[in-house]
Amino acid sequence: MINKIQTLSGYFYDYQKSVQDPEHFWSRIADAFYWHKRWDKVVEWDFDGPDVKWFKNAKLNITENILERHLFLLGDKPAIIWEPNDPKEDNRTISYKELYEMVCQFSNTLKENGVEKGDRVIIYMPMVPETAVAMLACARIGAVHSVVFAGFSSQSLADRINDCEAKMVLTSDGNYRGDKKIEVKSVVDEALKSTSTVEKVIVYQRTGQEVTMTEGRDIWWHDAIEGVSTENKAEIMDSEDMLFILYTSGSTGKPKGVVHTCGGYMVYSCYSFQNVFQYNQGDVYWCTADVGWITGHSYIVYGPLLAGATTIMYEGVPTYPNPGRFWEICDKYQVNQFYTAPTAIRALQAYGAEVLKPYKLDSLRVLGSVGEPINEEAWHWYHDHVGKGRCPVVDTWWQTETGGILVSPIASVTPTKPSYATLPLPGVQLAILDNDGNELKGNSVEGNLCVKFPWPSILRTTYGDHDRCKQTYFSSFKGYYFTGDGVKRDEDGYYRILGRVDDVINVSGHRMGTAEVENAINEHPKVVESAVVGYPHDIKGQGIYAFVICDMEGRSEENLKQEIRVTVSKIIGPIAKPDKIQIVPGLPKTRSGKIMRRILRKIASGDTENLGDTSTLLNPDVVDDIRENVI
Ligand code: PRX
Numbered sequence: 001m002i003n004k005i006q007t008l009s010g011y012f013y014d015y016q017k018s019v020q021d022p023e024h025f026w027s028r029i030a031d032a033f034y035w036h037k038r039w040d041k042v043v044e045w046d047f048d049g050p051d052v053k054w055f056k057n058a059k060l061n062i063t064e065n066i067l068e069r070h071l072f073l074l075g076d077k078p079a080i081i082w083e084p085n086d087p088k089e090d091n092r093t094i095s096y097k098e099l100y101e102m103v104c105q106f107s108n109t110l111k112e113n114g115v116e117k118g119d120r121v122i123i124y125m126p127m128v129p130e131t132a133v134a135m136l137a138c139a140r141i142g143a144v145h146s147v148v149f150a151g152f153s154s155q156s157l158a159d160r161i162n163d164c165e166a167k168m169v170l171t172s173d174g175n176y177r178g179d180k181k182i183e184v185k186s187v188v189d190e191a192l193k194s195t196s197t198v199e200k201v202i203v204y205q206r207t208g209q210e211v212t213m214t215e216g217r218d219i220w221w222h223d224a225i226e227g228v229s230t231e232n233k234a235e236i237m238d239s240e241d242m243l244f245i246l247y248t249s250g251s252t253g254k255p256k257g258v259v260h261t262c263g264g265y266m267v268y269s270c271y272s273f274q275n276v277f278q279y280n281q282g283d284v285y286w287c288t289a290d291v292g293w294i295t296g297h298s299y300i301v302y303g304p305l306l307a308g309a310t311t312i313m314y315e316g317v318p319t320y321p322n323p324g325r326f327w328e329i330c331d332k333y334q335v336n337q338f339y340t341a342p343t344a345i346r347a348l349q350a351y352g353a354e355v356l357k358p359y360k361l362d363s364l365r366v367l368g369s370v371g372e373p374i375n376e377e378a379w380h381w382y383h384d385h386v387g388k389g390r391c392p393v394v395d396t397w398w399q400t401e402t403g404g405i406l407v408s409p410i411a412s413v414t415p416t417k418p419s420y421a422t423l424p425l426p427g428v429q430l431a432i433l434d435n436d437g438n439e440l441k442g443n444s445v446e447g448n449l450c451v452k453f454p455w456p457s458i459l460r461t462t463y464g465d466h467d468r469c470k471q472t473y474f475s476s477f478k479g480y481y482f483t484g485d486g487v488k489r490d491e492d493g494y495y496r497i498l499g500r501v502d503d504v505i506n507v508s509g510h511r512m513g514t515a516e517v518e519n520a521i522n523e524h525p526k527v528v529e530s531a532v533v534g535y536p537h538d539i540k541g542q543g544i545y546a547f548v549i550c551d552m553e554g555r556s557e558e559n560l561k562q563e564i565r566v567t568v569s570k571i572i573g574p575i576a577k578p579d580k581i582q583i584v585p586g587l588p589k590t591r592s593g594k595i596m597r598r599i600l601r602k603i604a605s606g607d608t609e610n611l612g613d614t615s616t617l618l619n620p621d622v623v624d625d626i627r628e629n630v631i
Contacts, residue, residue: 002032002307005275005410011426018426019453025427026054026456030267033306034069035060036236039263045454047481050474053240054264054456061234062243062266063140066305067100068234075100078310080129081284083329085176085316094129096308099136102129104232106137109224113168113200117142117235120164120245122198124148124157124188126175127315130204130221131291132301134170139243139262142235146245146257149292150175150182152573154190156255160247161195163257164463168200174207178320185211239263245463246294248400249513250472251484251503257463258400264456265403266306272404272425273303276394277366278411283336286312287368288326288344293510294400295370298457299339303404318344323351327359327386337411338386339368339396342378343508346539349381356385366411368394371509372541373497379418397421397497399483400511401473403457406430407495420496429453432489437477440489448501449487450480503597505534505542510575514597517544517578520571524564526551531587531595532578535604543579545604547626550583557583580604580631586622588614599623603630 005011018025023042030039039058045051070077075097082092094102115121121143125131131147138145148160150172161169169192175182185203189212192198203211204221213220243265245257279285285304289295291313304311312333318326326348330338348355367387369379374395383393393416396408406428407421408414414422424430432440432447440447451458458481462469476482486498500506503514514532521530528549537543550560561581568576588596599611608627614620 002029002271002274004278005413005426008413008415011410011413011423014426015424019429022427022453026267029271030055030263033060033065033266039239043454047454047474047479050470052454052458052460054261054454055239055267058239058263059236060239060263060266061140061237062262062302062306063103063136064234065266066136066302067096067103070096070308071100074308077308079305080132081310081312081333082129083312083314083316083333085178085320087321087325087328092129099133099305101230102133103136103140105225105228105230106133107140107232108228109202110137110141110143110168112228113202113219113224115141115143115168118144118242119168120144120146120166122146122148122157122161122164122166122169124150124169124171124184125204126150126172126184126206127290127313128172128204128206129313132313135244135291135297135301140232140234142237142241144242144245146247147292147297148247149290149573150184151292151575153570154187155571156573157187158191158194159254160257161191161198163247163254164245165197167197168202169198170202170204172204172206173211174209176207176315178317181207181209183209189214237262240460244297246297246400248294249504249511249516251513252515253513254516255513256465256468256472258459259461259463260403260457261460264458265302268404268455268457269298269303270306273299273309274307275410275425276396276405276408277337277339277368278413279304279307279309279337281308283365284310284312284333284363285337285339286314286329286333286335287339288314288318289339289341289370294403295339298404318348323348323355324358327356327361330361330364331359334363336363337366337368338364339370341371341509342369342374343372343540345369345374345378345382349378350539353381353385361386361388364391366394367391368396370396370398372506373499374419376418383418392416395419395421397485397495401459402455403459404455406451406455407497417494420490420494422494424495427455430495431480432487433477433480443489443493444491446488446498447486448477449483449485449497450477451483452480454481505532505544507534507537507542507544507575508540512544512576516572517546517568517576520568520576521546521548521564521578523571524567526555526560527564529587531597531600533597533601533604535580535601535606537579540579544576545580545582545600546578547582547584547587547600549586552583582626582629582631584622584626584629586619586625588620588623588626589618591616591618593618600626603627606630
């Protein structure tokens with residue numbers, strides 16, 4: 001097992017070692033895993049390519065490190081505890097041994113249905129243990145999984161299927177979310193009308209709702225696994241073979257497929273999990289994310305299971321059937337480490353501390369936060385009311401592209417500070433650059449957050465378009481990985497993330513490209529042009545504000561706005577629906593025709609007075625109109 005950092009001086013010691021001799025540092029950690037063949041070189045890298053290889057030429061299978069490696073000591077220990085949406089339904093506990101059998105059986109099922117090493121498999125499923133089984137079965141046979149959050153629209157799903165040319169889709173009949181039953185299979189059916197690569201669809205029965213099964217293509221999960229062997233020999237993978245693709249939004253174009261590979265991701269997801277959360281054998285850990293996001297990949301499935309942890313998977317929403325549900329689950333399973341997003345904290349905070357009264361919450365030791373900046377008020381509420389002042393809050397900063405947490409306190413080791421992600425994990429060499437690319441040394445500086453040395457789970461490419469990876473992450477500042485975030489390093493050397501510096505907005509911890517939302521809005525036949533910006537939102541962190549030029553003929557303003565919302569929901573998914581839509585006569589543009597988003601951002605945030613010099617605009621008059629009619 002990996003040695004955990006236990007003291008602050010231990011952290012500084014490890015950090016120093018990891019910078020002085022990264023190869024030695026990471027090889028000692030990697031030695032805790034089972035490899036069929038050891039590496040020839042720990043790391044080889046060039047950010048210009050970019051070309052990064054960790055544990056070069058080593059051979060492994062990540063699922064042997066989750067399953068076989070734990071069977072002897074932890075075979076009967078719960079690996080996954082599943083809590084259903086409806087508290088009246090039975091929960092499920094799956095031991096490491098049972099998980100092993102389920103994964104082996106489904107690995108064989110995938111193979112029997114034509115999936116081979118290297119094939120891409122889309123997973124569009126609810127939060128049930130079978131989703132984790134599906135991911136691990138893909139990893140076991142060397143197929144590349146791409147999980148798509150089951151709230152995305154058929155068009156978003158089709159785009160992803162087409163981009164990675166998936167051979168199979170794993171899905172469910174439907175999905176429970178609070179008091180709603182959600183269509184899932186019918187969304188897949190719709191998506192498959194505009195794709196041509198999918199040969200088989202395996203459907204897990206969750207809700208029992210009626211679905212259409214296409215003969216020769218669609219099979220029920222329970223039929224597919226019936227009588228299939230629960231023994232399977234894992235495929236031996238190269239350390240740099242692809243493990244999964246996860247699509248994420250950027251400032252331009254359609255979402256891109258971030259690629260993670262086997263060896264480095266394994267080592268880093270496990271190392272960061274054990275250290276940040278200080279997981280001890282016997283603890284019960286719960287991360288409330290959905291497996292459709294990177295947090296679910298690294299900190300519900302891979303990191304915890306690699307560490308032999310008990311990980312809770314919760315199907316529902318924080319407020320169903322009442323706003324005490326999260327705390328009820330914490331008490332029910334005696335949760336020790338709890339990891340959620342600021343948006344959920346703020347939403348629950350709004351119900352008042354009264355809601356917490358019936359619960360003891362005395363098993364909690366560590367509270368985690370992820371996905372967006374946590375404001376001080378929410379931080380204090382979390383710390384004081386949920387953690388009763390006893391539990392450190394680990395504000396973990398990272399991204400889909402980083403694969404694992406890069407900046408965070410180590411629980412009970414690093415002194416915390418509200419709203420600060422504090423210090424980088426060992427192995428993470430941060431740099432703050434000004435807009436001209438100069439590295440700002442020392443403390444009390446603010447600028448663009450970059451990383452100057454690879455860590456093991458850095459993205460390797462964007463699927464099918466390596467140049468896009470280079471342009472997006474490695475070209476803004478030569479020789480550095482650029483995160484897209486602004487950051488401040490304070491007088492103590494602590495890091496505070498200031499938010500995105502590009503056209504990406506973060507709504508309830510979900511990342512969205514403004515261009516992506518604009519393109520969806522523009523699909524409405526009456527829309528002439530649109531501009532989308534983020535604005536501060538009490539619960540969601542950021543809300544989506546859309547300024548839209550429309551041809552109003554034959555429509556009332558309210559109807560049109562409603563239609564625009566439906567259009568966005570259909571094209572991307574309900575999470576991208578604008579919170580505010582303002583119909584405008586024009587958009588402020590520079591003489592070269594570029595939309596002045598800076599002005600729109602200010603107006604949307606309610607700061608309508610200090611817009612700076614607008615006289616050089618092509619159309620200064622529209623600013624007055626927009627300002628007067630701001631929502
Ligand atoms: O802006 C940062 C914000 O979320 C972005 C990454 O989004 P995504 O790839 O969807 O991954 C989210 C879960 C890891 C970052 O560029 N972000 C994430 N964590 C934090 C954060 N902003 C501030 N503080 C955080 N702890």
